[in-house]
Amino acid sequence: MELEQLLHKHFGYSSFRPGQKEVIEALLQEQDVIALLPTGMGKSLCYQLPAYTLEKPVLIVSPLLSLMQDQVEELKRFGEKRVVALNSFLSLTEKRYVLHFLEQYRFIFTSPEMLLQQQVQEKLAQMKLGLIVVDEAHCISQWGFDFRPDYLRIGDWLSRENRPPILALSATATKKVVRDIRETLSLKAPFEFMYNVDRPNIHLGRVVVEDKADKARWLMHHVTETAGPGILYVSSRKRAQQYSEALLQEGVRVAAYHAGYGVEDRQFIQQQFIAGELDWIVATNAFGMGINKLDIRQVIHESMPANIANYMQEIGRAGRDGHSALAILLYAEGDEELAKFVVTGDLPTLHHVDRYQELLSQQIQPIQMLKNGELSETAFRVLDYWLQRESSEQVKVRLNHLALEKYNAVNEMLQIIQTKDCIREHLVGYFGQKLQKKPENCCENCGIHYDVIKKVRLKEKKKVEMATWESRLQQLLMGN
Amino acid sequence: MFHQILLQIFQKLNKERTISAAYHVLRGKRSGQTIQDIGLFQLHQYFGLLPKLSRTTFDEAVNLFMQNSWLNVQESGHFYMETLGLQRAQQTPTFFFDGWHYRGNEHVFFARLSLIVQSLSHQAAAVRTFSPISRDTMIQAWVRTFLQAHHYKEGHLQQQLLTECNHVLTILPVSDASKQLVLYRLSGYQLPGWTWQQLADERKETVLDSQLAFIETLHILLNEVHQKIDDYPLLGHVAEGLKVKILLTDSAKQTAQLYEQGYSMEQIVQMRKLKQSTIEDHFVELAMYEPNFSIGPFVSYDEAQKVWQASKQYQTKKLKILHEALNDMSYFQLRLVLAKGEV
Numbered sequence: 001m002e003l004e005q006l007l008h009k010h011f012g013y014s015s016f017r018p019g020q021k022e023v024i025e026a027l028l029q030e031q032d033v034i035a036l037l038p039t040g041m042g043k044s045l046c047y048q049l050p051a052y053t054l055e056k057p058v059l060i061v062s063p064l065l066s067l068m069q070d071q072v073e074e075l076k077r078f079g080e081k082r083v084v085a086l087n088s089f090l091s092l093t094e095k096r097y098v099l100h101f102l103e104q105y106r107f108i109f110t111s112p113e114m115l116l117q118q119q120v121q122e123k124l125a126q127m128k129l130g131l132i133v134v135d136e137a138h139c140i141s142q143w144g145f146d147f148r149p150d151y152l153r154i155g156d157w158l159s160r161e162n163r164p165p166i167l168a169l170s171a172t173a174t175k176k177v178v179r180d181i182r183e184t185l186s187l188k189a190p191f192e193f194m195y196n197v198d199r200p201n202i203h204l205g206r207v208v209v210e211d212k213a214d215k216a217r218w219l220m221h222h223v224t225e226t227a228g229p230g231i232l233y234v235s236s237r238k239r240a241q242q243y244s245e246a247l248l249q250e251g252v253r254v255a256a257y258h259a260g261y262g263v264e265d266r267q268f269i270q271q272q273f274i275a276g277e278l279d280w281i282v283a284t285n286a287f288g289m290g291i292n293k294l295d296i297r298q299v300i301h302e303s304m305p306a307n308i309a310n311y312m313q314e315i316g317r318a319g320r321d322g323h324s325a326l327a328i329l330l331y332a333e334g335d336e337e338l339a340k341f342v343v344t345g346d347l348p349t350l351h352h353v354d355r356y357q358e359l360l361s362q363q364i365q366p367i368q369m370l371k372n373g374e375l376s377e378t379a380f381r382v383l384d385y386w387l388q389r390e391s392s393e394q395v396k397v398r399l400n401h402l403a404l405e406k407y408n409a410v411n412e413m414l415q416i417i418q419t420k421d422c423i424r425e426h427l428v429g430y431f432g433q434k435l436q437k438k439p440e441n442c443c444e445n446c447g448i449h450y451d452v453i454k455k456v457r458l459k460e461k462k463k464v465e466m467a468t469w470e471s472r473l474q475q476l477l478m479g480n
Numbered sequence: 481m482f483h484q485i486l487l488q489i490f491q492k493l494n495k496e497r498t499i500s501a502a503y504h505v506l507r508g509k510r511s512g513q514t515i516q517d518i519g520l521f522q523l524h525q526y527f528g529l530l531p532k533l534s535r536t537t538f539d540e541a542v543n544l545f546m547q548n549s550w551l552n553v554q555e556s557g558h559f560y561m562e563t564l565g566l567q568r569a570q571q572t573p574t575f576f577f578d579g580w581h582y583r584g585n586e587h588v589f590f591a592r593l594s595l596i597v598q599s600l601s602h603q604a605a606a607v608r609t610f611s612p613i614s615r616d617t618m619i620q621a622w623v624r625t626f627l628q629a630h631h632y633k634e635g636h637l638q639q640q641l642l643t644e645c646n647h648v649l650t651i652l653p654v655s656d657a658s659k660q661l662v663l664y665r666l667s668g669y670q671l672p673g674w675t676w677q678q679l680a681d682e683r684k685e686t687v688l689d690s691q692l693a694f695i696e697t698l699h700i701l702l703n704e705v706h707q708k709i710d711d712y713p714l715l716g717h718v719a720e721g722l723k724v725k726i727l728l729t730d731s732a733k734q735t736a737q738l739y740e741q742g743y744s745m746e747q748i749v750q751m752r753k754l755k756q757s758t759i760e761d762h763f764v765e766l767a768m769y770e771p772n773f774s775i776g777p778f779v780s781y782d783e784a785q786k787v788w789q790a791s792k793q794y795q796t797k798k799l800k801i802l803h804e805a806l807n808d809m810s811y812f813q814l815r816l817v818l819a820k821g822e823v
């Protein structure tokens with residue numbers, strides 16, 4: 001069957017999105033692939049479709065349990081029953097059952113931690129897999145924020161003989177990260193696909209303000225006067241809370257969104273946003289993982305993103321319907337200092353290295369540091385991984401290097417902000433691509449006619465009122 | 481609401497315990513000391529209401545109480561309530577929590593109900609796929625079984641559940657605002673729920689207070705459903721296995737069974753070949769945890785009154801002091817009265 005026919009039969013789509021077909025064809029020719037595709041651009045289809053021609057299970061290694069769950073749900077929605085998540089949520093009995101029947105599944109999702117377990121490895125060694133997918137492959141990179149040591153360890157497992165082709169997927173990756181992925185996973189002359197990073201319908205604005213107070217004034221004015229739907233990115237939970245409260249006071253339909261909320265609350269906010277009950281979301285970078293809203297018209301950055309890749313990913317959530325959208329980055333002198341503080345805040349420090357060794361010498365498990373809340377989980381993971389392999393001195397050098405890398409990334413972002421040339425050209429060039437054509441109202445430096453793009457906010461949009469419990473119950477169950 | 485609850489707990493623990501004891505009660509700590517305190521000071525309803533309560537939130541409230549001169553906390557953590565605090569505690573309304581019997585299971589009940597409602601709502605709209613509000617695979621599996629058991633494919637389950645919910649909510653002795661609160665934590669097809677923050681803003685209170693009002697409403701609802709289980713075939717099923725059976729040690733359970741069969745304490749001592757003091761411990765346990773257990777056969781009402789008077793007079797629940805004051809009563813009797821709590 002033609003790939004297009006398969007696509008229609010199993011997923012109901014009539015055509016591929018950019019890159020999908022090339023990636024799939026390479027995989028079917030048993031070639032390794034690194035595919036860099038943004039979230040919401042059909043990344044997962046690249047392994048979902050081959051599964052239907054391979055007739056052998058596809059193993060998907062995914063580092064984030066929530067993401068894994070999303071993908072399992074998605075496949076089930078398409079009517080796929082032979083899908084399983086082999087993760088730490090399974091009870092012992094469930095796990096035994098799943099392992100026993102493992103070859104009968106079409107899609108096997110698992111975590112790097114799970115993959116390191118002996119019984120899992122033994123079972124997989126007996127099976128013939130059609131394809132191995134490493135999702136969120138940038139987590140492999142030791143320089144990344146999401147560094148997962150377990151991912152490094154699976155590199156060994158993947159380098160065995162007679163393995164099926166590997167598909168490494170990532171939404172964001174710099175050249176350095178791509179190199180790390182290729183080396184760690186021992187990929188053989190992989191086919192590399194990278195999406196066209198330019199999004200011509202997103203106009204790139206930049207507003208330079210005096211200070212924090214000036215920034216707040218600008219934001220309050222802008223959000224109360226222009227139309228959403230929009231996302232306002234801020235640097236902390238506290239600030240998300242403050243802005244959403246201030247905007248609520250002004251009658252804007254807005255909610256804060258960050259990782260401090262429970263799972264249900266986060267779903268409710270996403271649903272309200274999609275349903276048009278909210279015009280704005282004030283978010284930390286936790287927002288957007290699973291959101292699928294096409295008509296976002298504005299993305300505003302109140303503070304500097306940690307790096308260019310994050311910035312591109314965040315503004316990329318605007319204008320997915322292809323219509324004009326606006327990305328505005330606010331900048332006040334010295335913002336880069338805050339950004340540097342934030343990006344290194346999560347790193348282990350030299351002091352943590354000494355503390356780790358001190359605990360070891362007292363025969364106390366170093367994990368106690370984490371339990372005491374002395375450092376974040378990510379930081380401990382990084383520290384623990386390296387201190388098991390290298391001396392304190394070596395690790396200290398590494399940590400310094402890591403901090404420098406992060407500073408550099410902030411500086412690269414700063415250059416984008418400070419450039420007097422075309423911002424779009426800079427951004428696209430950063431990913432090693434060449435800008436084909438400048439759109440109208442390209443960027444702040446080329447000139448934007450804001451009046452043409454911005455829409456005036458419709459103030460008559462009223463807050464959704466609560467219904468009585470009787471009618472809410474009726475609506476929920478009977479739909480009227 | 482949180483402050484009012486804390487005042488009530490502090491009032492009951494006044495001068496007897498440290499402030500941390502109240503924290504452990506709200507978090508539902510399963511230590512011997514906390515469990516004993518529950519019985520001794522009649523704190524059943526508050527047990528485990530907030531398993532995730534942070535010490536910071538708790539301490540903030542305590543500090544506020546101190547600033548308001550409601551509470552005086554010593555270096556050791558022991559405290560007493562000032563006159564103003566006692567007055568405030570008197571003014572608080574009666575709550576109808578039942579933490580002792582549900583211990584956080586009300587959230588399991590609600591997670592099941594949420595997913596059932598979400599599924600039925602989508603089914604009514606003929607939308608087959610949606611992202612489940614509960615990611616918990618146990619809840620998902622449970623709900624799948626529930627829906628099949630009640631033949632949801634026939635399409636009548638919506639109406640049946642609506643009738644039951646309408647019935648129970650109509651007779652439930654809580655405010656309309658509380659019922660609304662519960663309904664807005666549910667979601668359905670094109671009907672997103674409201675976040676705690678949004679609900680708290682609407683109700684003009686803190687998020688914690690909204691969450692407590694929600695828990696209280698669920699406790700009242702669950703008790704109604706359990707009491708008239710035949711009236712609620714669907715909700716009764718959703719609530720299945722969530723009410724904690726009274727927690728007695730195995731040995732105390734055996735004693736309780738024999739006692740229920742009509743054997744006297746002396747007979748039980750002989751039958752079980754245990755020490756008198758051990759069996760006495762079992763009876764104290766029963767007095768503490770089994771609301772239907774009467775201490776009448778062992779202590780007269782007058783005697784119980786005397787114990788409470790003495791306890792008030794000397795401001796204590798310490799056995800030794802009470803025994804000195806009421807030397808015609810045995811330690812066993814004193815323990816029974818204290819365990820049962822003031823009626």
Ligand SMILES: [Zn+2]
Pocket residue numbers: 421422423424425438442443444445446447
């Ligand atoms: Zn430009």
